[in-house]
Amino acid sequence: MTSTPASTPTLRTERLLLERYTPEDEEGFVALFQDTRVSRWMGDGTVSEAEDRALFGRIFTKVYAEERFAVWAVRRDGRLVGHAEIKPTDEVDGHEIIYALAPEAWGCGLGLEVARAIVAHGFDTLRLSEVHATVAAPNTASLALLEKMGFEHVRDITEDDGSTTRVLTCSQSRTGTAT
Numbered sequence: 224m225t226s227t228p229a230s231t232p233t234l235r236t237e238r239l240l241l242e243r244y245t246p247e248d249e250e251g252f253v254a255l256f257q258d259t260r261v262s263r264w265m266g267d268g269t270v271s272e273a274e275d276r277a278l279f280g281r282i283f284t285k286v287y288a289e290e291r292f293a294v295w296a297v298r299r300d301g302r303l304v305g306h307a308e309i310k311p312t313d314e315v316d317g318h319e320i321i322y323a324l325a326p327e328a329w330g331c332g333l334g335l336e337v338a339r340a341i342v343a344h345g346f347d348t349l350r351l352s353e354v355h356a357t358v359a360a361p362n363t364a365s366l367a368l369l370e371k372m373g374f375e376h377v378r379d380i381t382e383d384d385g386s387t388t389r390v391l392t393c394s395q396s397r398t399g400t401a402t
Contacts, residue, residue: 232292236336236343239257241295241307244282248296251303252279260326264362278394293344297324309341314380315355315390318345334368342372346395353394360387369393 234241244252253275254256256262262269298304306322312319322337345354356374358365366389375392382388 225276227316229326231287231295232344232348234340236340238299239304239333239340240298241340242298243287244279244294246283248303249276249279252296252306255303255306255323255325259360261400263321263325264359264365265321269293274387293341295341297322297333302387305337307337307341309345309349309354312355317353317355317392318349318351319355319357320345320358323389329364334365335371336387338368338372342393351395353392355393356391357385358389358391362387364393 231243233243248361251368256265256275256278257269257272259269263398270355281292285291289330292310293308294310296303297307303325304324305328307323309318310321311317320338320341322334322341324334324337345351356365356369357380360366360379369391372393376389376395377392378390380388380390
């Protein structure tokens with residue numbers, strides 16, 4: 224799929240800077256992931272603060288240290304306002320994009336900027352032919368954002384709790400990823 228290392232380059236959009244986390248970002252990272260308005264849409268939902276701190280630590284000891292995949296702190300005007308990743312996952316049999324913004328950053332187009340930047344990274348740097356996203360069916364804002372970018376619904380996953388996760392795919396030929 225990719226012939227380049229999975230390092231985390233700095234990406235810039237009109238209003239955002241996506242860069243590697245620093246140890247000083249831990250409190251902001253934990254606050255973002257502990258906010259139930261954000262975490263309800265991520266992975267298995269809200270987990271303990273200790274688990275989020277452990278996850279933050281693994282970004283440095285595993286992801287960055289072993290160049291596993293790209294993980295970004297999303298900043299606006301120098302402040303941490305979100306999180307983004309692009310990583311290979313078995314669930315979609317390819318590379319999945321993941322992004323989350325703090326509620327104060329919602330509703331002004333920043334989600335679209337983040338998603339465009341990481342999709343462009345997938346196509347232009349990682350040389351992927353397609354990228355994927357998994358989104359909880361009730362997360363209509365994220366589903367609409369991805370549809371706007373050219374993602375297409377390909378299948379549903381029924382989770383253990385009975386909820387539905389939508390799998391969406393975007394082919395490089397279908398999207399305008401300019402940031």
